[in-house]
Amino acid sequence: MSEQDGRLDARMRALLAGVDTGRDFDARVMQRIAALGSLPAVDLRAQFERRRDVARRRLVREAWSNAVTITGIGAAAGVLVWRHAPAIMQWARSGGATEIDPWLLTAIVAVALAGGLWPLLRRLPAPL
Amino acid sequence: MPADEAIILLIQAGRAQEAFERLVPAFRRRVFGLAYSILRDRGAAEDLAQEVFVKLWQALPRYDGRAQLSTWIYAITRNAAISALRRRRRSVSLSDPSVLEEAEAAFAAPAPAMDDTALRRHIEALPEKQRQAVTLYYLDERSVDEVAAMLGLPANTVKTHLHRARASLAKALGAIGKEVA
Numbered sequence: 001m002s003e004q005d006g007r008l009d010a011r012m013r014a015l016l017a018g019v020d021t022g023r024d025f026d027a028r029v030m031q032r033i034a035a036l037g038s039l040p041a042v043d044l045r046a047q048f049e050r051r052r053d054v055a056r057r058r059l060v061r062e063a064w065s066n067a068v069t070i071t072g073i074g075a076a077a078g079v080l081v082w083r084h085a086p087a088i089m090q091w092a093r094s095g096g097a098t099e100i101d102p103w104l105l106t107a108i109v110a111v112a113l114a115g116g117l118w119p120l121l122r123r124l125p126a127p128l
Numbered sequence: 129m130p131a132d133e134a135i136i137l138l139i140q141a142g143r144a145q146e147a148f149e150r151l152v153p154a155f156r157r158r159v160f161g162l163a164y165s166i167l168r169d170r171g172a173a174e175d176l177a178q179e180v181f182v183k184l185w186q187a188l189p190r191y192d193g194r195a196q197l198s199t200w201i202y203a204i205t206r207n208a209a210i211s212a213l214r215r216r217r218r219s220v221s222l223s224d225p226s227v228l229e230e231a232e233a234a235f236a237a238p239a240p241a242m243d244d245t246a247l248r249r250h251i252e253a254l255p256e257k258q259r260q261a262v263t264l265y266y267l268d269e270r271s272v273d274e275v276a277a278m279l280g281l282p283a284n285t286v287k288t289h290l291h292r293a294r295a296s297l298a299k300a301l302g303a304i305g306k307e308v309a
Contacts, residue, residue: 008298012266015244015251019267021160021174026152029181033148036182 073116132197144188151197152181157268158198159205162278165263166209167216168252176212180205202278250300258293261286
């Protein structure tokens, strides 16, 4: 360290040496805290339990919502099949089902399933 | 056991009052120092430090232990100080008579000798981050790492700010010394 650096360090320390809070700072803080009246809910465990309860209720709500969506999709699919049953039966009897490529059929079913489940997957809750 | 850990354990045990009674003296100088480095006014820094401790008390239940206690406190202090600085800048106008008087007096004053006032002026003239870093570094002889944590900057950035600030101040000090001689 050069002489100039040492001089600067000493000057800076001396300059900032007197910079401090008033002596009664801590007491004034505690007075202000006391004057706030109501203490905050400081029990972190209680806070944690409360947050967990909220999350649990949200999960139950979402589970119900998912169940209703699945039922709705199932019912719609059932109605669709019911309405077009004669055409489907005719297509199956005419050998349409056996002529179709099994891989293509698998792909169609997979896409239909993914399309049906996508809205549900999007609504899955984030991990806690 | 370090003070921070003891305070966290007290918070987790629901003994907030006791935790706070330990937190205030443990962080008083650091909160005040950080506020002072940003606001550059002892009275304003002390008022802000009071406000910060009230905020900390109110926010204590939300402290989840993910960040270090000191990091959390520094972030609250920095945000409060920056907000206070913005409010002050908005409220102080150059057309304010008291500001004009002060500016005129400063202009009319003789060139400063090698006194604290001159050094203070040089510190004031430093870029903001350099000024904050150098103030915190010398106030309570803090390490570069601690200054970095307080300012929320990487240690290497703080080292650079300190190096530039010290070089600038040393040069100014030398110049003033020569003027006096």
